[in-house]
Amino acid sequence: MKKKLLLLLPFLLLAGCKAREKPDIVVTSFVSYDAVTNIVGDKLKVKNIVPWGSELHDFEPTPRDIEDINNAKLFVYTHPALETWVKDLVTNKNSFDMSIHSDVEYACKVKKQEHHDHEHDHDHTLHYWTDPHIYIRVMNDLLTVLIDIWPANETYFTENHNNYTARLLATSNDFRDFLFPPLEKPPLFFAGHNALGYFAAAYKLTIKTISESYKPDVDFLSQEIIDFMYEIKTFDSHYLFIEELVEPRVANLIKNELAKENYAITLLELHGYHNITAAQAKEGITYADIFAQNVANIKQAFGG
Numbered sequence: 001m002k003k004k005l006l007l008l009l010p011f012l013l014l015a016g017c018k019a020r021e022k023p024d025i026v027v028t029s030f031v032s033y034d035a036v037t038n039i040v041g042d043k044l045k046v047k048n049i050v051p052w053g054s055e056l057h058d059f060e061p062t063p064r065d066i067e068d069i070n071n072a073k074l075f076v077y078t079h080p081a082l083e084t085w086v087k088d089l090v091t092n093k094n095s096f097d098m099s100i101h102s103d104v105e106y107a108c109k110v111k112k113q114e115h116h117d118h119e120h121d122h123d124h125t126l127h128y129w130t131d132p133h134i135y136i137r138v139m140n141d142l143l144t145v146l147i148d149i150w151p152a153n154e155t156y157f158t159e160n161h162n163n164y165t166a167r168l169l170a171t172s173n174d175f176r177d178f179l180f181p182p183l184e185k186p187p188l189f190f191a192g193h194n195a196l197g198y199f200a201a202a203y204k205l206t207i208k209t210i211s212e213s214y215k216p217d218v219d220f221l222s223q224e225i226i227d228f229m230y231e232i233k234t235f236d237s238h239y240l241f242i243e244e245l246v247e248p249r250v251a252n253l254i255k256n257e258l259a260k261e262n263y264a265i266t267l268l269e270l271h272g273y274h275n276i277t278a279a280q281a282k283e284g285i286t287y288a289d290i291f292a293q294n295v296a297n298i299k300q301a302f303g304g
């Protein structure tokens with residue numbers, strides 16, 4: 001009986017393999033998924049190996065992910081400091097490192113890595129995607145690569161790409177108009193990890209975080225948090241921004257503490273595009289949607 005099952009097993013496994021549809025393109029994040037799918041539309045099968053709603057910075061691929069990556073016609077990843085496993089495991093010659101095409105400065109990263117700093121995975125060249133102009137630059141290069149591999153779809157890809165990047169630019173221009181004249185705006189207070197540097201630089205915004213080494217799971221009033229609350233009151237700010245997909249424990253702590261002094265705080269999200277929830281993925285939420293929502297939230301904080 002046992003022998004029979006064992007004999008059957010290879011056939012079952014083989015059948016299982018055959019049933020699995022091989023992706024044309026494998027990607028490693030919400031942003032790489034967004035950039036690719038908003039060009040290729042429904043023409044190609046795109047697989048994001050990072051589960052919706054999961055923490056991007058902690059992701060590790062499975063052996064099956066690696067197999068899919070190496071068998072795909074194109075592999076798109078976000079940053080070698082984020083997907084540190086790429087250099088050892090990926091053999092696919094058609095690998096597109098979005099960070100190279102972002103053209104952002106690498107000096108900071110090298111400096112941080114020399115110090116073997118725990119924070120090096122949050123270095124300053126990471127999160128380049130939060131500046132929509134950098135994101136568009138990456139999408140422009142990605143379009144060229146996609147057309148090289150699938151030349152028959154050139155018109156379709158180009159049209160999708162142009163429509164999508166035009167939408168990003170329209171939101172960006174609208175935001176710049178709102179921020180004009182470029183008088184110094186009060187700072188935005190952000191109870192999250194320092195991911196919005198490129199976004200802030202693009203619009204000359206000041207985003208203050210609790211500290212560089214801030215831990216989102218702290219639930220007591222540290223001196224850092226007390227100083228941060230003092231700064232919020234100094235600027236008479238009544239909005240506190242929170243990051244996506246993380247329970248805003250520190251932000252609620254601050255809100256409740258200030259409420260005792262009859263000082264009202266409204267929490268608003270400032271999304272860093274790390275990942276979206278499964279429900280948002282089902283709805284087809286894009287980077288462009290999130291960018292527009294971020295702009296709307298900041299306008300609210302500035303009284304717009």
Ligand SMILES: [Zn+2]
Binds near residue numbers: 127193195272274
């Ligand atoms: Zn991050």
